[in-house]
Amino acid sequence: MTKFQRFLLKRLAISVLLTLVAVSVIFVVLRLLPGSPFEALVTSGNLNQEQITEIRAMYGLDEPMWRQYVNYLTSLLTFQFGYSILRSQPVWAVLEPRLINSLILLVPALVTTAILSSLLGMYAGWNRGSRLEKFSIVSTTLLRSTPVFITAIFFIIVFAYNLELAPALGMRSIRATPDGYIETFASLDFLHHYLLPFAVAVLYYSGDFLLLARNGVVEKRGSEFLKLHRAKGLTEMEQLARAGRNSMLPILTYFTLRLGMIFQGLILLEVVFSWPGIGRELVLAIQQQDYPLVQAAVFIMALAVILANLAADVLYAYFDPTVSASGGGSA
Amino acid sequence: MSTGTEREAEVYKRVDAVWTTVCDQFAFLRQDRLAFGGMLVVAAFVFLGLFGPFLAPHDPIEHTVRGGDGSVFRLTAPSAEAFFGTTSYGKDVLSQFLAGARPTLIVGLFGGLGTGALGFTVGVVSGYYGGWVDELLMRLTDLTFSLPFMPMALLLLTFMTPNIWLITAIIAAFLWKMPARVVRSEVLSVRERTFVKSARASGASDLRTMLYHVAPNVLPIGFLYTAYGVAWAIAAQASLAFLGFGDPTMTSWGRMLRQVFASGNMRVAWWWVLPPAVGIAAITTSVFLIGRAYEEVINPEIQTDQ
Numbered sequence: 233m234t235k236f237q238r239f240l241l242k243r244l245a246i247s248v249l250l251t252l253v254a255v256s257v258i259f260v261v262l263r264l265l266p267g268s269p270f271e272a273l274v275t276s277g278n279l280n281q282e283q284i285t286e287i288r289a290m291y292g293l294d295e296p297m298w299r300q301y302v303n304y305l306t307s308l309l310t311f312q313f314g315y316s317i318l319r320s321q322p323v324w325a326v327l328e329p330r331l332i333n334s335l336i337l338l339v340p341a342l343v344t345t346a347i348l349s350s351l352l353g354m355y356a357g358w359n360r361g362s363r364l365e366k367f368s369i370v371s372t373t374l375l376r377s378t379p380v381f382i383t384a385i386f387f388i389i390v391f392a393y394n395l396e397l398a399p400a401l402g403m404r405s406i407r408a409t410p411d412g413y414i415e416t417f418a419s420l421d422f423l424h425h426y427l428l429p430f431a432v433a434v435l436y437y438s439g440d441f442l443l444l445a446r447n448g449v450v451e452k453r454g455s456e457f458l459k460l461h462r463a464k465g466l467t468e469m470e471q472l473a474r475a476g477r478n479s480m481l482p483i484l485t486y487f488t489l490r491l492g493m494i495f496q497g498l499i500l501l502e503v504v505f506s507w508p509g510i511g512r513e514l515v516l517a518i519q520q521q522d523y524p525l526v527q528a529a530v531f532i533m534a535l536a537v538i539l540a541n542l543a544a545d546v547l548y549a550y551f552d553p554t555v556s557a558s559g560g561g562s563a
Numbered sequence: 564m565s566t567g568t569e570r571e572a573e574v575y576k577r578v579d580a581v582w583t584t585v586c587d588q589f590a591f592l593r594q595d596r597l598a599f600g601g602m603l604v605v606a607a608f609v610f611l612g613l614f615g616p617f618l619a620p621h622d623p624i625e626h627t628v629r630g631g632d633g634s635v636f637r638l639t640a641p642s643a644e645a646f647f648g649t650t651s652y653g654k655d656v657l658s659q660f661l662a663g664a665r666p667t668l669i670v671g672l673f674g675g676l677g678t679g680a681l682g683f684t685v686g687v688v689s690g691y692y693g694g695w696v697d698e699l700l701m702r703l704t705d706l707t708f709s710l711p712f713m714p715m716a717l718l719l720l721t722f723m724t725p726n727i728w729l730i731t732a733i734i735a736a737f738l739w740k741m742p743a744r745v746v747r748s749e750v751l752s753v754r755e756r757t758f759v760k761s762a763r764a765s766g767a768s769d770l771r772t773m774l775y776h777v778a779p780n781v782l783p784i785g786f787l788y789t790a791y792g793v794a795w796a797i798a799a800q801a802s803l804a805f806l807g808f809g810d811p812t813m814t815s816w817g818r819m820l821r822q823v824f825a826s827g828n829m830r831v832a833w834w835w836v837l838p839p840a841v842g843i844a845a846i847t848t849s850v851f852l853i854g855r856a857y858e859e860v861i862n863p864e865i866q867t868d869q
Contacts, residue, residue, distance in 0.1 A: 496711035
């Protein structure tokens with residue numbers, strides 16, 4: 233077994249362990265909540281004691297805590313998420329379309345911003361001290377540091393309310409009754425609703441990529457290998473391309489990490505735009521104390537991060553010769 | 564007696580030395596216009612946070628703005644009676660804005676400092692020692708990374724009554740992972756440098772090497788992430804308040820935005836949206852700009868040929 237394979241195996245084991253711990257933390261936090269998950273149901277509906285006992289038995293809440301924990305673990309890890317209390321349908325049936333809706337908004341936005349902002353950042357770093365550099369840094373700093381819901385509110389006020397260029401809320405207009413994903417997403421109406429949240433997401437993440445790329449190029453500018461390239465007679469752009477390629481690793485790693493945190497990073501964006509994604513669904517579920525839905529959604533978010541972290545570490549160890557995979561930091 | 568004064572003199576000397584260091588650290592403010600502008604905004608914000616509630620012309624929640632005939636001013640544009648207009652309940656927006664700076668300041672300052680200090684310590688210790696210490700701390704970091712901040716914070720705040728210090732603690736408990744990871748990766752490369760190795764070889768203890776040789780070299784990034792921590796904490800607090808999980812006893816900018824958003828008056832009441840939104844955007848951006856200018860001055864690699 234090579235060093236790299238051993239590193240990979242160890243990192244995989246850690247990820248599995250981490251998933252177990254994260255899932256257990258979620259279990260503890262949820263069981264700490266006041267009252268039983270059915271309090272809302274009992275107080276709102278007209279259930280008698282017998283029905284309550286029956287429902288509790290149905291959800292396994294009458295069993296001892298350790299049994300509940302084991303049941304919870306096995307069901308979560310086999311993706312059997314149970315039934316949503318308030319929507320009375322399987323949790324997965326509720327979450328799946330929401331998950332797709334989130335992905336279709338956030339993944340293209342992240343990819344777009346990673347490419348465009350990195351290129352802009354490299355160019356800005358190469359032209360150190362230029363107007364473009366200053367302006368791009370200030371504007372992306374403003375966009376990155378302002379909480380995303382405030383940017384979203386500004387965009388809604390300007391582009392939806394005043395200029396009336398795009399609708400402010402939802403994913404499709406109220407009258408639309410699409411059937412299936414293709415009909416939902418392949419339409420002008422969807423594109424119309426897509427514009428604003430997409431733009432806000434792209435701008436929100438632009439700052440990190442821009443700065444990573446810019447700092448990478450600035451650091452490389454004085455280095456020996458670029459002097460060689462200059463001596464060889466390469467043009468400015470060719471030199472920049474080589475400096476840029478050498479600062480790709482942090483950007484790639486950062487992209488992977490961001491991809492994992494994609495569901496949790498833009499919950500408020502979905503809330504403000506009423507985008508029917510997993511983040512907004514989770515906030516609603518927490519407010520309505522719909523536990524099965526909450527634990528499934530949090531689990532999916534946690535799993536995404538764990539997998540992305542794994543990918544980022546492996547990428548880093550694979551590509552960067554200065555970080556040894558076995559010794560030193562030992563991962 | 565004489566030993567007493569000697570000690571005093573020694574103390575003064577030390578305080579002086581610390582003061583000079585602090586002044587040196589802030590010298591970049593004079594060079595960078597953006598950072599200087601950011602500093603002004605931060606100063607204004609700190610002033611608002613300290614004295615805002617006393618400056619407010621009315622109580623932000625109790626007082627209702629009324630006209631001469633006793634009718635309630637609901638959702639009126641800025642006027643002589645209410646400089647920033649009124650909310651849909653007839654409350655004074657200016658008073659809410661002034662009073663709302665304080666929770667933002669408290670959470671931002673302490674959340675940011677907590678994040679920076681915790682993350683820096685974890686990062687240095689983890690990166691310096693390596694081995695099982697590093698393994699343990701980094702897996703802990705991974706754990707806080709994987710537990711999604713916003714949902715976990717919302718869950719915790721549903722069964723504990725939200726108050727400002729609890730929110731600060733939750734934010735720091737979730738955000739320290741950011742500086743920790745970055746500081747650690749810096750330490751990993753510093754640790755391999757010759758001067759650290761020679762310090763170890765000449766018999767310096769682990770603690771001494773960490774404090775005097777490793778930490779100063781990663782301090783800029785620690786400071787930078789403390790500044791980012793302040794901005795993140797403010798953003799997180801505003802986001803929580805916007806979702807309705809803020810401190811219910813305090814008016815905050817995030818809560819104002821929640822009220823205007825939930826009441827559906829965003830389309831008309833620009834005077835109700837702008838003050839809190841601009842306030843939050845201005846303070847978070849300023850803190851970031853200061854942090855960034857600091858990075859430019861301190862980081863020798865970015866300085867290369869200028």
